[in-house]
Structures are given as structure tokens and as C-alpha cells.
Amino acid sequence: MKQFLLSVFLLTACFSASAQFPVGGTLGGGARKSTVTGRIVATILDSVSRKPIDYATVTLLKTSDNKSVNGGVTDDKGRIVLQNIAPDSYKLAIGFMGYNTKTVLVKTTPEKPDNNLGTIYIAPSANSLKDVTVVGQRAMIENKVDRLVYNAEADITNAGGDATDVMRKVPMLSVDASGNVQLRGGAVRVLINGKPSGTMANSVADALKMIPAEQIKSVEVITSPSAKYDAEGSGGIINIITKKNNAQGISGSVNASAGTRQNNGNVSLNAKSGRLGFTSNVGGIYAYPQESKVLSLTQTQTPDGFYTIQSTGLSNWTRKGLNGTAGLDYDINSYHNVSTNVKLSTFSNGGPGSSDVLLNQVLSRNTSNMDMGFNNVDWTADYRKTSKKEGEELVVSGQATYGRNPTNFANTLVVPNAPVVITTGSNRGKNNEYTGQVDYTYPFSKKVILETGLKGIFRTIISDILDDPSRNFDYSQDVASAYGVMTFPIGKKLTAKAGLRAEYTQIGATSGTSATFENDYFNLFPSVVLSQTLKGMSTVKVSYNRRLQRPSLFYLNPFENRSDQFNIMRGNPMLSPELSDNFEIGYSTFIKGSVINASLFYRTTGDIIESIIAPITENGITRNLTTYQNIGRSPSYGLNLFGSYNPKPKWTLMSNLSFNTYEVNNQTTGVNTGTFLNYSVFGRSAYALNKGWSTEVWGVINSPRRTFQGKTDAMYFYGAAVKKEIFNKKASIGVNVLNPFNRDLNIKTVNTTPVSVQSQDIYYPLRSFGINFSYSFGKLKFTQKKTIKNDDLKQGDQGAGQVGGMGGGTNR
Known part of the structure; x- marks a missing residue:
């Protein structure tokens, strides 16, 4: 092999920023009975695995009349932020399928309108049998910051099919009868558990037919890959996650x-x-x-x-x-x-x-x-x-x-x-x-x-x-790459x-x-x-x-x-x-x-x-x-x-x-x-x-x-x-x-x-x-x-x- 050129470049960045943000009554425009509002912050984790639970439902109820005044769902880090909360006594109810509902008492005052509850653990429900730990069922579709996730294991119609059948039901993908996959009209790169596979090297269509649908846990659709990913895929990246973890x-x-x-x-x-x-x-x-x-x-x-x-x-x-x-x-x-x-x-x-x-x-x-x-x-x-x-x-x-x-x-x-x-x-x-x-x-x-x-x-x-050795084909391709990615806030x-x-x-x-x-x-x-x-x-x-x-x-x-x-x-x-x-x-x-x-x-x-x-x-x-x-x-x-x-x-x-x-x-x-x-x-x-x-x-x-x-x-x-x-x-x-x-x-x-x-x-x-x-x-x-x-x-x-x-x- 001829001398292989490796390109290495400088990928560090320096920046500094400082800002002051007003706190207290001016945030959120105020409540009806008080000019002071604040926020309630919490992070929801699984009590067994200590991992974040995303898409958990969080509801804020007044203690006095048990009426709901605010709510939302957790993000992929299990975090929830409830804004524009008037000072009062509340109950924070947290629920997710497969878990026991948990209620936490919360109180905010005009002097301390913000309340950071820190980490709250919720436990799997009593349906967790002696030898089976039942994990909360995810939503069929999860929309995360940089990707969309289709949870195939939650779709009962997938049984008996192959990966091609699964792909037909993933949002933003189009699949024809041959198994040709496109993402928003563009070509894609298909990974299995975040890795390439030799089965995909020749024909994706045939490779997808090799994977029983029962093996697939989820499919991630990444439309805007960062520089950390190989540059392949004009439409984006599809990552098939299997159940073998x-x-x-x-x-x-x-x-x-x-x-x-x-x-x-x-x-x-x-x-x-x-x-x-x-x-x-x-x-x-x-x-x-x-x-x-x-x-x-x-x-x-x-x-x-x-x-x-x-x-x-x-x-x-x-x-x-x-x-x-x-x-x-x-x-x-x-x-x-x-x-x-x-x-x-x-x-x-x-x-x-x-x-x-x-x-x-x-x-x-x-x-x-x-x-x-x-x-x-x-x-x-x-x-x-x-x-x-x-x-x-x-x-x-x-x-x-x-x-x-x-x-x-x-x-x-x-x-x-x-x-x-x-x-x-x-x-x-x-x-x-x-x-x-x-x-x-x-x-x-x-x-x-x-x-x-x-x-x-x-x-x-x-x-x-x-049949015709004169048409034999030998091909070599070497790729060297380097990347740098910086994540940082701009403002609040x-x-x-x-x-x-x-x-x-x-x-x-x-x-x-x-x-x-x-x-x-x-x-x-x-x-x-x-x-x-x-x-x-x-x-x-x-x-x-x-x-x-x-x-x-x-x-x-x-x-x-x-x-x-x-x-x-x-x-x-x-x-x-x-x-x-x-x-x-x-x-x-x-x-x-x-x-x-x-x-x-x-x-x-x-x-x-x-x-x-x-x-x-x-x-x-x-x-x-x-x-x-x-x-x-x-x-x-x-x-x-x-x-x-x-x-x-x-x-x-x-x-x-x-x-x-x-x-x-x-x-x-x-x-x-x-x-x-x-x-x-x-x-x-x-x-x-x-x-x-x-x-x-x-x-x-x-x-x-x-x-x-x-x-x-x-x-x-x-x-x-x-x-x-x-x-x-x-x-x-x-x-x-x-x-x-x-x-x-x-x-x-x-x-x-x-x-x-x-x-x-x-x-x-x-x-x-x-x-x-x-x-x-x-x-x-x-x-x-x-x-x-x-x-x-x-x-x-x-x-x-x-x-x-x-x-x-x-x-x-």
C-alpha cells in the first residue's frame, strides 16, 4: 500500500461569555394573584437503574383544591422545568407506564419563588415479577433534539416481518417493494447498534431482509448528524438498535x-x-x-x-x-x-x-x-x-x-x-x-x-x-479523518x-x-x-x-x-x-x-x-x-x-x-x-x-x-x-x-x-x-x-x- 496520508487539524475553540439575567417577578409575566412567579425544576430517574426516564408525565396540582395548574413531560435527560409558578403549596405527580405514580409536596413563596427539587426516583410497578423486571414502555415515537426514535418493540404489527417491514413504518423514511430506503428523498447510511456491518456493504435491501423484526428494539433517524459522525449519507443516518444488549x-x-x-x-x-x-x-x-x-x-x-x-x-x-x-x-x-x-x-x-x-x-x-x-x-x-x-x-x-x-x-x-x-x-x-x-x-x-x-x-x-478473469476488479479505499465538536450555551x-x-x-x-x-x-x-x-x-x-x-x-x-x-x-x-x-x-x-x-x-x-x-x-x-x-x-x-x-x-x-x-x-x-x-x-x-x-x-x-x-x-x-x-x-x-x-x-x-x-x-x-x-x-x-x-x-x-x-x- 502506498504511503497513506493522515490529515490532522486543530479542532479546539476558545470562547468566553458572561451575562446577567433578571430573576423573580419579571420572568413569565406574572400570575393572576401575584406579581411574583418562579419555576419548579426536577430530574426523574429510575430507582433501580438510576437512569433518566424521558417522556414521563409530570403534573402540578394545587394542594387546596387538587386542580391541575401546570405540567409537561421530561426530556431525554429526565429533566422537567415548570415555568410561571405562583407562590403556593402544590403536589407534583409523576407517572410513566410500568412505574408507580409518585407524589411530592412542593411549596414556593414570594421570597423563594424557585424550587429545585433535584433528583426524584420512581420505582417499577408491582407488576415486576419475581424473576422479571418490567421496564416502563416507551412511546412509539420519541422526538429528541438531534434524532427521531421509532420504538419498534412497542409496535405489535411488526411480528413475523423483517427489517424492511419495520422501515416502512418509520417516520420520514420511504421504502419501495425492493427494500430501497430513502430519508426525505435522499440516500442514507444504515448502521446496526451504531456500527457498520459487512452485510450492508453490498446491498442494503438484501441486508434488511436478513434481520427478523423481532430482533429490532428501535430505529433512530438522524437528519442532522454532527461532525462526529462519518460524513456519509446525503439524507442522514439510520441506526437500527437490536435487543441484544x-x-x-x-x-x-x-x-x-x-x-x-x-x-x-x-x-x-x-x-x-x-x-x-x-x-x-x-x-x-x-x-x-x-x-x-x-x-x-x-x-x-x-x-x-x-x-x-x-x-x-x-x-x-x-x-x-x-x-x-x-x-x-x-x-x-x-x-x-x-x-x-x-x-x-x-x-x-x-x-x-x-x-x-x-x-x-x-x-x-x-x-x-x-x-x-x-x-x-x-x-x-x-x-x-x-x-x-x-x-x-x-x-x-x-x-x-x-x-x-x-x-x-x-x-x-x-x-x-x-x-x-x-x-x-x-x-x-x-x-x-x-x-x-x-x-x-x-x-x-x-x-x-x-x-x-x-x-x-x-x-x-x-x-x-x-467466467471472464480478464474483467476481474480489485479496488482499495483508505480514509483518514479527524473531527472536533463543541457544545455550548448562547444566553439562557x-x-x-x-x-x-x-x-x-x-x-x-x-x-x-x-x-x-x-x-x-x-x-x-x-x-x-x-x-x-x-x-x-x-x-x-x-x-x-x-x-x-x-x-x-x-x-x-x-x-x-x-x-x-x-x-x-x-x-x-x-x-x-x-x-x-x-x-x-x-x-x-x-x-x-x-x-x-x-x-x-x-x-x-x-x-x-x-x-x-x-x-x-x-x-x-x-x-x-x-x-x-x-x-x-x-x-x-x-x-x-x-x-x-x-x-x-x-x-x-x-x-x-x-x-x-x-x-x-x-x-x-x-x-x-x-x-x-x-x-x-x-x-x-x-x-x-x-x-x-x-x-x-x-x-x-x-x-x-x-x-x-x-x-x-x-x-x-x-x-x-x-x-x-x-x-x-x-x-x-x-x-x-x-x-x-x-x-x-x-x-x-x-x-x-x-x-x-x-x-x-x-x-x-x-x-x-x-x-x-x-x-x-x-x-x-x-x-x-x-x-x-x-x-x-x-x-x-x-x-x-x-x-x-x-x-x-x-x-x-
């Missing part, structure tokens, strides 16, 4: 689901004794082969006139996979901790297919077989050091990822009065990645915090094309978080017998977030950040996938990274237990990567070649609205509306798509009945989607579930349904080039009926460890161009 004592769970579409199983076991902790998880997924159908029509203008290919294709693909993790965690003493984790996964997707093809009105027959595999090992090791100074932390992390992704296909084309054409292909993809990282956090005070760190990523990507209620990240990238690539291609580039990525706290638990946030997306193996691999020999797919090793600038303003508030969040954003992305279709002629037959190019600059405006409302204490209504524009311009090539509006609508209604019963219905609508060459029609998904808690709430059993009134999800796509038109009508089997069972044991008190986060690659958005069980001889 450390636990005190011995705990575990068993989940199983069976349905008409797929079966899932998952077993976890966690133990901690003294300073040593152990975590483990094993899961599997099996999707039955179901018939998918694709109708395709391609018309290409040639010197001899129009060449037409019309086909009706059927395929029966099977998806199956296994994954497992095991980890050790050891506390050397109160300030030193070491941990390690190994994750293994294997997944296959493929099967037979056939299609009847009209080649210029000549009926032909194509039969096929396709198999794609994804096998990965991820190993991490971390050392964490804290000190007596609260908040100070040093973390040293290492990670190694080994991926093997084989692809094999065979096609037989029978044309009347012509020799039989047999086409085969075999590719062995390898993706090795090594990472070293150091992060340091130093709090100058509770409100002034410095975060800084260094990181190096070393990637090697190899594509061995067994305004908080700023500003940072800068520097990344240097060095690339070397060899394709076949061509000369080695070399490239290197240096980028600076600033980030700024300003957050203002308003009255009534409302917050306004303004942010800016610059992001980058480097193409991964999915986009770079020059291997020609001819599983559908009339629609060939090939990567482009000459792709450049995308660069985007993101601006956002957001507002969130809580009104009597209801949550409202609104955000406006503007994003401009240069060298945006999209798929392109071009006709090619081979042996007198015209085919379509799909590859990838940097097509131009894409400006986008957007709006996101989220609301949650409880008409009754046990009834929750939730909705999310997302809008964004699509446009691509390129003065050099003449590309100008015009401006189109994309939207996504999500709605949910959940009701908790008596005796442990609960029910839920939900629905998602995605608008038509545009690319610079075409359009995909709108799609919708809907489902329902019923669950019953049994065995003294240690277990539950439930039934769920997905798209019960439509067997297939029908997706129509039309792509247009200067010399061709391609239309494709996909019928993908989606309807599903299922039953699920879950059982938990032990003391479920989870903790999360900090570790490596590689989030710098643009990941493949389609499983080798297929739609779930689609492929084989099906024409796209």
Missing part, C-alpha cells in the same frame, strides 16, 4: 412467528455476574417461494426500425438466512472497561424462473436459475476509560469485517429455427474492511462539552469473475453544537488488464446546530451540515449480472462521490400529552448517483444495460409533519406526512428533469384493551417516484394486529395481517431514453397472515455500549436489481 443477572427471550409469507425465529441470552457480562443472539428467517410476475415491454429505435421485446415472466424465489452474535464485556474497575463482539451472518436469495419472450413477434422461451449469497463476519473490540469528572470519556475501538458475496446464474434461451443459447455467470465478491478509531469527550462544564477524535478505515474490494435558552470534520480519501483500482486507476481527495465537513427552548416544552432547531457518499461495491462492481439476459446490470468503477449541503429548521412541542413536530429542509447534492438504462445490441438482439453514473446536481426542498394524539388514555393516534421535491440538472449533458413532488403518508391507531389485550391498525402511502429517466407508480401498504399477554405478562401471543385484500403489490415503472422506451409491470406477492409468540425471562435491564461507527459509504439500494422473490428469467 448487556443485562444484569441472567435474562433472555424467545420469539417465533409463522405466516403465509415467511417464518422468523430468534433466541437471545444475556448474563452478567460481577464485572463480567455476556450477550448472545441467534436468529433465522425463511420466506416461502411464491410466484412473482413481471410484464415487460421494450421498444428500441434502430437503423432498421423499431426492435421490440415483450415478455411475461414468472419466478419462484426463496429467501433464507441465519445470523448470530456473541459478546463479552468486562469492567476492570470503575473507570476502565473492555468489550468485544462477534457477529456472523449468512443469507441466500434466489430460485428458478421462466419467461415467454416475443422478439419482434417471434415467440421464444427463456428458463433461468439464480442464486445470490451474502456471508459476513464482523468483529469489534473496544476500550473505554472514564474519570472522576462526570462526562469525561476516552474510547479506543477496532473493527474487522470480512464479507463474501457469491452470485451465480444460468439462462437457457430457445428461439425457433436458431441454436439454443446458454448463458452462465459466476462472481465471487470479497469485501474486507479494517478500522481504528479514538474518541475523546471532555466537559468543561455541564453545558460546555468538547468532543474530538481520529479515525482510519482501510477497505479492500475484490470481484473475481470466474439557546444551545449551540458546532463542529468540523476533515476526511482524506485515497483510492486505487484495477479492472481487468487495464492500468491501475488512482485518485485521492480531501474534504472538510462543517456542522452547526442551534437549539432554542421555548415555553411549554417547545423547541426550535436550526442546523446545517455537509455530507458525502462514496459508492460501495454494489455500484462499483463491473460484473455483468445476466440473470435476466434481456436486462443486464453492471457497476461502474469510475464513479465519483456525491457531495451535499443540508439546511434544516425544525419545531417540536408537547400539548397535553400530544406530540407535534414540523421541519423544513433544503438539500443540494452534486454528482448525484443514479441508475441509467442504455440499449445495446449483441448477436443481432437488442438488450437493455443498466449501470450507474454521476448524472448532475439535484436541489431538493422538503417538509415533514409528525403528530401523536391520545383521544383517550389507552388510545393513540399517530400520523406522519413527508414532502420533498425531485429535480436533476446538468448543463454539460443537457439533463433537466423539471421539478416533481414526492410525498409519503403514514397513519396508525393503537388501542390497549383490558386484561392484556391490545390492537393496532396502520397504513403507508408512497407517491410516484421519479428518476431522471423515468417514473415508478405510487404504492401503498396496510396491516393490523391483535396481541394478548399471557403467563403473568411474561409472554404474549398475537396474530397479524399485511395487505389482506390484495395478494400482490403492483408496481409499474416506465423509463425513457432518446432511443428507447421500457415499461415494467411487477406483481410482487405481499399479502400475509401470521401468528407469533414471544416469551421473556430474567431481569431485563439493558445497557448500550459505545463503539465504532463506519457510516461513510453509499450502499446498494437494490438486491442485484431484483424485487424480493423476483429474478431468474423475469424481465425488468
Whole structure:
């Protein structure tokens, strides 16, 4: 490896500020019977774990008449501030699901209008069984300062599905039938427990299908990542948190689901004794082969006139996979901790297919077989050091990822009065990645915090094309980065978080017998977030950040996938990274237990990567070649609205509306798509009945989607579930349904080039009926460890161009 340049820059900042603020009667405008008002402050913690409880309900009642005069919910640190409190005697009532309600007497006087109650502990309810510690159930959606959290484990309709099904219900995300995920119309980086995974290196869509929904605890959507994060993801970052965390004592769970579409199983076991902790998880997924159908029509203008290919294709693909993790965690003493984790996964997707093809009105027959595999090992090791100074932390992390992704296909084309054409292909993809990282956090005070760190990523990507070694592909990519982030207050209620990240990238690539291609580039990525706290638990946030997306193996691999020999797919090793600038303003508030969040954003992305279709002629037959190019600059405006409302204490209504524009311009090539509006609508209604019963219905609508060459029609998904808690709430059993009134999800796509038109009508089997069972044991008190986060690659958005069980001889 050539000399590797590490860019280190100065990331410290000095500032000083002092201000005096009036206290007492002028704050809040006064009360009706007194010109003096004050505030009541408290921090709510779990009495067992000593951790903050966010979204706990706090109500202030007058002692004299027991009437409510103020209230709110706690923030992510468990803190609550009640403003404009007239001097009097009060009762502070604190409640949260799964905890005993606690009441604290409070008194304020004109001489001392402010009362800081300090830390208040609330205990889990009596439903905490002898061997199970019941933790308070979180809200389905939590809106935090820098992220939105969807708590998947609280959604009973997820049972029996996979991570793709979960993503469809996360606010601000849009997911098509292939599993392609976008955040507000932009590309995203997907992490698992804050870490990259080799399963995501080739195709996110296929990787998400490998994860049973029962393994997912929550999904974090980070729209404005700070400079601490790798710069990858023009739309932002998605972090999937699984249920395999450390636990005190011995705990575990068993989940199983069976349905008409797929079966899932998952077993976890966690133990901690003294300073040593152990975590483990094993899961599997099996999707039955179901018939998918694709109708395709391609018309290409040639010197001899129009060449037409019309086909009706059927395929029966099977998806199956296994994954497992095991980890050790050891506390050397109160300030030193070491941990390690190994994750293994294997997944296959493929099967037979056939299609009847009209080649210029000549009926032909194509039969096929396709198999794609994804096998990965991820190993991490971390050392964490804290000190007596609260908040100070040093973390040293290492990670190694080994991926093997084989692809094999065979096609037989029978044309009347012509020799039989047999086409085969075999590719062995390898993706090795090594990472070293150091992060340091130093709090100058509770409100002034410095975060800084260094990181190096070393990637090697190899594509061995067994049928044609002259087209083998070797690719190396090394990335060095450094960052600094400072959090500090401006005035009394305004908080700023500003940072800068520097990344240097060095690339070397060899394709076949061509000369080695070399490239290197240096980028600076600033980030700024300003957050203002308003009255009534409302917050306004303004942010800016610059992001980058480097193409991964999915986009770079020059291997020609001819599983559908009339629609060939090939990567482009000459792709450049995308660069985007993101601006956002957001507002969130809580009104009597209801949550409202609104955000406006503007994003401009240069060298945006999209798929392109071009006709090619081979042996007198015209085919379509799909590859990838940097097509131009894409400006986008957007709006996101989220609301949650409880008409009754046990009834929750939730909705999310997302809008964004699509446009691509390129003065050099003449590309100008015009401006189109994309939207996504999500709605949910959940009701908790008596005796442990609960029910839920939900629905998602995605608008038509545009690319610079075409359009995909709108799609919708809907489902329902019923669950019953049994065995003294240690277990539950439930039934769920997905798209019960439509067997297939029908997706129509039309792509247009200067010399061709391609239309494709996909019928993908989606309807599903299922039953699920879950059982938990032990003391479920989870903790999360900090570790490596590689989030710098643009990941493949389609499983080798297929739609779930689609492929084989099906024409796209």
C-alpha cells in the first residue's frame, strides 16, 4: 500500500461569555394573584437503574383544591422545568407506564419563588415479577433534539416481518417493494447498534431482509448528524438498535412467528455476574417461494426500425438466512472497561424462473436459475476509560469485517429455427474492511462539552469473475479523518453544537488488464446546530451540515449480472462521490400529552448517483444495460409533519406526512428533469384493551417516484394486529395481517431514453397472515455500549436489481 496520508487539524475553540439575567417577578409575566412567579425544576430517574426516564408525565396540582395548574413531560435527560409558578403549596405527580405514580409536596413563596427539587426516583410497578423486571414502555415515537426514535418493540404489527417491514413504518423514511430506503428523498447510511456491518456493504435491501423484526428494539433517524459522525449519507443516518444488549443477572427471550409469507425465529441470552457480562443472539428467517410476475415491454429505435421485446415472466424465489452474535464485556474497575463482539451472518436469495419472450413477434422461451449469497463476519473490540469528572470519556475501538458475496446464474434461451443459447455467470465478491478509531469527550462544564477524535478505515474490494478473469476488479479505499465538536450555551435558552470534520480519501483500482486507476481527495465537513427552548416544552432547531457518499461495491462492481439476459446490470468503477449541503429548521412541542413536530429542509447534492438504462445490441438482439453514473446536481426542498394524539388514555393516534421535491440538472449533458413532488403518508391507531389485550391498525402511502429517466407508480401498504399477554405478562401471543385484500403489490415503472422506451409491470406477492409468540425471562435491564461507527459509504439500494422473490428469467 502506498504511503497513506493522515490529515490532522486543530479542532479546539476558545470562547468566553458572561451575562446577567433578571430573576423573580419579571420572568413569565406574572400570575393572576401575584406579581411574583418562579419555576419548579426536577430530574426523574429510575430507582433501580438510576437512569433518566424521558417522556414521563409530570403534573402540578394545587394542594387546596387538587386542580391541575401546570405540567409537561421530561426530556431525554429526565429533566422537567415548570415555568410561571405562583407562590403556593402544590403536589407534583409523576407517572410513566410500568412505574408507580409518585407524589411530592412542593411549596414556593414570594421570597423563594424557585424550587429545585433535584433528583426524584420512581420505582417499577408491582407488576415486576419475581424473576422479571418490567421496564416502563416507551412511546412509539420519541422526538429528541438531534434524532427521531421509532420504538419498534412497542409496535405489535411488526411480528413475523423483517427489517424492511419495520422501515416502512418509520417516520420520514420511504421504502419501495425492493427494500430501497430513502430519508426525505435522499440516500442514507444504515448502521446496526451504531456500527457498520459487512452485510450492508453490498446491498442494503438484501441486508434488511436478513434481520427478523423481532430482533429490532428501535430505529433512530438522524437528519442532522454532527461532525462526529462519518460524513456519509446525503439524507442522514439510520441506526437500527437490536435487543441484544448487556443485562444484569441472567435474562433472555424467545420469539417465533409463522405466516403465509415467511417464518422468523430468534433466541437471545444475556448474563452478567460481577464485572463480567455476556450477550448472545441467534436468529433465522425463511420466506416461502411464491410466484412473482413481471410484464415487460421494450421498444428500441434502430437503423432498421423499431426492435421490440415483450415478455411475461414468472419466478419462484426463496429467501433464507441465519445470523448470530456473541459478546463479552468486562469492567476492570470503575473507570476502565473492555468489550468485544462477534457477529456472523449468512443469507441466500434466489430460485428458478421462466419467461415467454416475443422478439419482434417471434415467440421464444427463456428458463433461468439464480442464486445470490451474502456471508459476513464482523468483529469489534473496544476500550473505554472514564474519570472522576462526570462526562469525561476516552474510547479506543477496532473493527474487522470480512464479507463474501457469491452470485451465480444460468439462462437457457430457445428461439425457433436458431441454436439454443446458454448463458452462465459466476462472481465471487470479497469485501474486507479494517478500522481504528479514538474518541475523546471532555466537559468543561455541564453545558460546555468538547468532543474530538481520529479515525482510519482501510477497505479492500475484490470481484473475481470466474467466467471472464480478464474483467476481474480489485479496488482499495483508505480514509483518514479527524473531527472536533463543541457544545455550548448562547444566553439562557439557546444551545449551540458546532463542529468540523476533515476526511482524506485515497483510492486505487484495477479492472481487468487495464492500468491501475488512482485518485485521492480531501474534504472538510462543517456542522452547526442551534437549539432554542421555548415555553411549554417547545423547541426550535436550526442546523446545517455537509455530507458525502462514496459508492460501495454494489455500484462499483463491473460484473455483468445476466440473470435476466434481456436486462443486464453492471457497476461502474469510475464513479465519483456525491457531495451535499443540508439546511434544516425544525419545531417540536408537547400539548397535553400530544406530540407535534414540523421541519423544513433544503438539500443540494452534486454528482448525484443514479441508475441509467442504455440499449445495446449483441448477436443481432437488442438488450437493455443498466449501470450507474454521476448524472448532475439535484436541489431538493422538503417538509415533514409528525403528530401523536391520545383521544383517550389507552388510545393513540399517530400520523406522519413527508414532502420533498425531485429535480436533476446538468448543463454539460443537457439533463433537466423539471421539478416533481414526492410525498409519503403514514397513519396508525393503537388501542390497549383490558386484561392484556391490545390492537393496532396502520397504513403507508408512497407517491410516484421519479428518476431522471423515468417514473415508478405510487404504492401503498396496510396491516393490523391483535396481541394478548399471557403467563403473568411474561409472554404474549398475537396474530397479524399485511395487505389482506390484495395478494400482490403492483408496481409499474416506465423509463425513457432518446432511443428507447421500457415499461415494467411487477406483481410482487405481499399479502400475509401470521401468528407469533414471544416469551421473556430474567431481569431485563439493558445497557448500550459505545463503539465504532463506519457510516461513510453509499450502499446498494437494490438486491442485484431484483424485487424480493423476483429474478431468474423475469424481465425488468
